[in-house]
Amino acid sequence: MRRADNDVMLKTNQFKSMNPSTTKKPAEKRTQQDPQLSMQVVNHIRRLVENGKLKPGDKLPPERELAQKLKISRASLRSGIGYLAATGVLKVRHGVGAFIADGPPAFAITSFNLIGALHGFQSWQMFETRLILECQLVALAAERSKQEHQMALAEEVAELFAALDRPTDFLVHDMNFHRILAQASGNPVLAAIMETLTVAFYKERSKTIEHAKDMREAAAMHRLIFKAVCARDAEKARTLMERHLSASMEAQSAEKQKRRTSSSR
């Protein structure tokens, strides 16, 4: 059965044939049955997190010790640890230990790129998604941002202007600005999604940032957005953000175009 890349296949999933009748297994659900041992680890950590016994930044016990406590082999434990690390819940440092992630929440970016490659995400689709999310985000930020957020934004705008001749630093503060905006929206779910997208974007951007030449205009734009947010003018902020992102994308694609035509071998 050849599976074409047609985007019409809408029936790939079927959940209907889950007949609850023919199960012959008693399968007492007293002690939760975990088919996968690694999931047992995940659930254990999840419980600790939900109970507040593990907070962002905390360190997990050593693998050998934890494995013994859970009565599983170290290999299985590591499988579970790997799962949590892959999804960004855990951060493992070789020779040091495993820690609960603490930074801004985000979903694994590696998987984002991979899934993107798998399903052929186009760059205009990425951009459209970012445009939608970020415009909503800045509107929410205008309505809900607290003073601390506004101060942090001001700081980043200043850094932006100060780094006009250091593209790499400029990019960092650019990213920070948008990140703070996401936090200021007061919706961590949206912020986490945005963070995932943002990281993917800036990773790509960092390859060509050295040749950017519209940074002054971009910095000015950030300042305007900042002022709109402080003025709690959601609609203005949204409009400005839309213009900013559009201009940014155009400049970027122009760069890419130029570099491709000039340095053709």
Place this chain on the structure above:
Amino acid sequence: MRRADNDVMLKTNQFKSMNPSTTKKPAEKRTQQDPQLSMQVVNHIRRLVENGKLKPGDKLPPERELAQKLKISRASLRSGIGYLAATGVLKVRHGVGAFIADGPPAFAITSFNLIGALHGFQSWQMFETRLILECQLVALAAERSKQEHQMALAEEVAELFAALDRPTDFLVHDMNFHRILAQASGNPVLAAIMETLTVAFYKERSKTIEHAKDMREAAAMHRLIFKAVCARDAEKARTLMERHLSASMEAQSAEKQKRRTSSSR
């Protein structure tokens, strides 16, 4: 407690640096240095995917064989496999094999719940995010949906009405409707994000669906949205979706409230 620690830990690796040649490491030139062996696996798969040699639904070679080909141990290979499976790129079936994920693209939902628990995602935040995304989505679908999508939507609406007295089936078709809508938007990035959210939502919903009361109204609402999409009336579709989701959430929270007060578990 630690009988193993009584044994002598044979330390023979310390003397290997007595090499008089140089104090610096030879720095063997691998094609590319992969600090983590598991990432080497990930990159290998990524290359195959990007080259089109692996498509959704394809089966990976057996672990033992693949490990030998990559010249790594099976344990390390499994670490990489686990990473890919955790992020939803791979789907591993015990006793069968590992397959490239094929269904609608989505990011690992387990991690979503975990990250949510970690950072305290509130249900209103989840809902707000869904509202924003789905309203944009339905507007895009109204503009871009192809005939196949509209036919599939019609099918699901019909199933919805046909399943008014079978809540579980109703829920399945409800989810399918929204999923098709996401595909009809023509933006797989948005669709993937939406899918992740949707799965989390319906997972929660399935616990209380048996006691739903407003299914007839919900079905009618789906039909109206469907008609708006077919009429390419983006604004109307957006407005209807907003009302639908708001009503749905209210009904759901009312259900939850009632169940909590009536039965004390």
Place this chain on the structure above:
DNA sequence: GTTTCATAGTGGTCTGACCACATTATACAT
């Protein structure tokens, strides 16, 4: 004080065996 180096603690990898699950082939009974 600074540098160097040995050590301990921890995650990362390897090996080989065995277990559990799913599919297929075979044997048997009907």
Place this chain on the structure above:
DNA sequence: ATGTATAATGTGGTCAGACCACTATGAAAC
């Protein structure tokens, strides 16, 4: 011949123990 039980096979999952590699710490040397 057909259908069902049983065995064989292929595959992922788990285990055990050893060893490798990285990091941080503190003691010793300068």
